[in-house]
Amino acid sequence: MPAEGSIAERAEAQWQALLTRRRGGTVPQGGALAELYGPLCAIAPGEDFAIAHLAQSLDGRIATTSGTSRWISGEEDLRHTHRLRALADAVIVGADTILHDDPLLTVRRCAGAHPARVVVDANRKLSAQHRVFTDPSAPTFVIAADDRGKGTTLGRAEILRLPRENGIIAPRAIRAALAARGLHWLFIEGGGVTISHFLRAGSLDRLHLTVAPMILGSGRPSLTLPEIAAPEFGLRPKIRRTALGEDMLFDCAFFD
Numbered sequence: 250m251p252a253e254g255s256i257a258e259r260a261e262a263q264w265q266a267l268l269t270r271r272r273g274g275t276v277p278q279g280g281a282l283a284e285l286y287g288p289l290c291a292i293a294p295g296e297d298f299a300i301a302h303l304a305q306s307l308d309g310r311i312a313t314t315s316g317t318s319r320w321i322s323g324e325e326d327l328r329h330t331h332r333l334r335a336l337a338d339a340v341i342v343g344a345d346t347i348l349h350d351d352p353l354l355t356v357r358r359c360a361g362a363h364p365a366r367v368v369v370d371a372n373r374k375l376s377a378q379h380r381v382f383t384d385p386s387a388p389t390f391v392i393a394a395d396d397r398g399k400g401t402t403l404g405r406a407e408i409l410r411l412p413r414e415n416g417i418i419a420p421r422a423i424r425a426a427l428a429a430r431g432l433h434w435l436f437i438e439g440g441g442v443t444i445s446h447f448l449r450a451g452s453l454d455r456l457h458l459t460v461a462p463m464i465l466g467s468g469r470p471s472l473t474l475p476e477i478a479a480p481e482f483g484l485r486p487k488i489r490r491t492a493l494g495e496d497m498l499f500d501c502a503f504f505d
């Protein structure tokens with residue numbers, strides 16, 4: 250039985266190899282990490298790709314009603330989230346995630362470079378005090394509706410203005426605006442509302458849902474899509490399961 254330290258060291262070495270190969274678009278072979286991250290490293294540089302992740306309770310909640318979500322999933326899933334950040338050109342969150350969590354969105358729980366940070370705040374309800382707008386670690390963009398003001402910056406962040414379509418900013422338009430800035434590999438980190446917009450629009454290639462063995466019984470929902478008439482109309486992505494400590498990660502591929 251190998252010592253604990255050597256398992257951690259092997260995992261770190263595998264992760265470093267994955268990170269190195271990600272930019273070259275080569276699929277790493279072998280190892281537990283390669284199974285989970287290999288398909289994500291196979292995306293060629295410059296190819297448009299979007300993945301989302303949510304940690305949810307057994308009853309499909311991502312936070313309490315008041316917006317507290319730290320933490321639903323365990324340490325391994327938190328490290329997984331940071332690995333997705335490290336693989337991404339840009340990490341995207343909705344305005345309410347900034348309001349409730351005030352995250353930095355940098356890579357700290359694994360090796361890797363910080364992605365650009367993107368906050369979708371169509372109605373400009375956020376102030377410049379949030380950490381993501383004051384921290385200089387990575388470029389930051391605010392996606393705002395073009396009917397909300399004319400300023401070009403919020404703190405250190407650059408404001409990109411896009412038109413509304415049916416009341417929201419179309420995920421397709423967000424992806425195009427980011428691609429025009431060289432940001433192709435996108436990680437949508439939450440919350441449920443923002444990811445649901447991408448999923449509903451068919452603008453999500455992959456979804457990682459981590460289910461934690463707990464019941465909140467109330468709180469903010471994970472995914473919310475338009476009503477369907479019967480279960481047969483539900484989405485059936487190709488699924489692969491990976492245990493992350495006590496939690497179970499469902500890797501959902503929509504277009505494979």
Ligand SMILES: NC(=O)c1ccc[n+]([C@@H]2O[C@H](COP(=O)([O-])OP(=O)(O)OC[C@H]3O[C@@H](n4cnc5c(N)ncnc54)[C@H](OP(=O)(O)O)[C@@H]3O)[C@@H](O)[C@H]2O)c1
Pocket residue numbers: 302303304305310311312313315316317318319321342343344345346347349350369370371372373374416417418419420438439440441442443444446469
């Ligand atoms: N468990 C997890 O994995 C996880 C991850 C992230 C966050 N969270 C938690 O989830 C909660 C926040 O999630 P949430 O689902 O309530 O909100 P959210 O997705 O963070 O933010 C939603 C808001 O962002 C704006 N927005 C996002 N996409 C838009 C688009 N395409 N067009 C226009 N506006 C757009 C809208 O603002 P307007 O309201 O101004 O229209 C929308 O109401 C927090 O409590 C946070 O702690 C949990």
